[in-house]
Amino acid sequence: MQDDTLQPDVRFLLLPLPEFSLLPFGGFLDKLRFTGDEEDYSRQRYCSWTILGLEHGHVLSSSGAAVQVDASADEVILAEYDYLVVFGGRSAGATEALAPRYRQLLRKAAAQGVKLVCIDNASFLFAACGLLSGHKVVVHWRHEAEFRASFPRIQLQRDRLYWLDGNRISCAGGAAAIDLAVELLSRACGRTKALKGLADMLVDESRSSEHRLRSREAEVMHGRHVDRAIAVMRQLMASATGADELSDVVGISRRQLDRLFQASQGMTVKAYWTEMRLNHAKWRLLNSNHSLALIADEIGAADTSHLARLFRKRFGTSPAAFRQQERARVERIDEQDCVQHRE
Structure with missing residues (x-):
């Protein structure tokens, strides 16, 4: 009031x-x-x-x-x-x-x-x-x-x-x-x-615009070279940059970087980057109406066929089929909720 x-x-x-x-x-x-x-x-x-x-x-x-x-x-x-x-x-x-x-x-x-x-x-x-x-x-x-x-x-x-x-x-x-x-x-x-009131909200302090999230940094606590590589991967997800160029950016050899990733992630740099890109594509298929061509561009895939091959190899189905199946599943859940609400 x-x-x-x-x-x-x-x-x-x-x-x-x-x-x-x-x-x-x-x-x-x-x-x-x-x-x-x-x-x-x-x-x-x-x-x-x-x-x-x-x-x-x-x-x-x-x-x-x-x-x-x-x-x-x-x-x-x-x-x-x-x-x-x-x-x-x-x-x-x-x-x-x-x-x-x-x-x-x-x-x-x-x-x-x-x-x-x-x-x-x-x-x-x-x-x-x-x-x-x-x-x-x-x-x-x-x-x-x-x-x-x-x-x-x-x-x-x-x-x-x-x-x-x-x-x-x-x-x-x-x-x-x-x-x-x-x-x-x-x-x-x-x-x-x-x-006023931050203490009541159980907030310690007001953060500046430049504040860096420790929670994101904690996701990749595996040494500065791996941390740096993963940060660059996120920035260059849509580019055609490969693992060799990535190691140059990080400042160590490809072999060294692969050893660090094997020790901390259980996979090579290339495999990790592919996994990151495919999980991004999967998330986008579930949470956007973007075309397969646009999603392919977002993860640096050459075209939709390239995206489909990678996606099927990882998840056992095509991107289009995955999106259709998930949307049908959500629609069934919504219908069940409506029925229960009417009852």
Whole structure:
């Protein structure tokens, strides 16, 4: 509830897209709530927020929990707000496909001077709406290859939790939404108010945009040469670079690098890189509508036939059949859920 006796320092419109992720949405909103007043009464004194939708009703999150819309797009006066924060859906491809529905609203907000914030896969929606031209953008590390393939002219700002680029702001998602909220609130309300409530949220400190995730580094604790090689593999997944060139980048011989990978991963450099690429392709088949040709490009396969040979050898089925089987399985589960719900 907003306190009408005091004008907020900053005003937010929060727009959750269909199948949005609860973690960044809840973290961002709760940080606003703690900063909102001196105590813990959720009063909107120093900052205010409104949950926006194209229409009234509820928006379903990726986990099935629903959030109620406070105001529809045709009710709000956009110019009265400082930020429009858009929370992306579970699938990057599905979020990108929402562009025809949301383009008018987003462009209208931008034209009226509202700063646009894309969190998680909302970056795909912004790009599809033509709102990132000339801007750098941060996306979740898992979706970097997919974003580059879809929007090769938009520059990615890698290894960042969030990025402020004038009137376009982006955030990788997850708990980084809390860090972004702290940064935006600091600029409007001051650092003391912005940091308020972090201890209640059991957050040790606000992380900077440049913070490096120790959890990602912990995935590959096998020596600096192996760590470096795996990091380069992720960056060059779509290239035709081979293991020999990779060893040159790392600075040791191919034989030495193979020995290190055999010791830590139980396979050669080439086998590890192939496994990484095929697991990426498998994940993309499950979580995007991209064509096989585009997925082949993402992992450096020469063409769809090359992708199919590699995929069948590893998983025992073709990429097309795998996608069809998984989608059919998901549809059966959804149908069962609907039947149980009706009962």
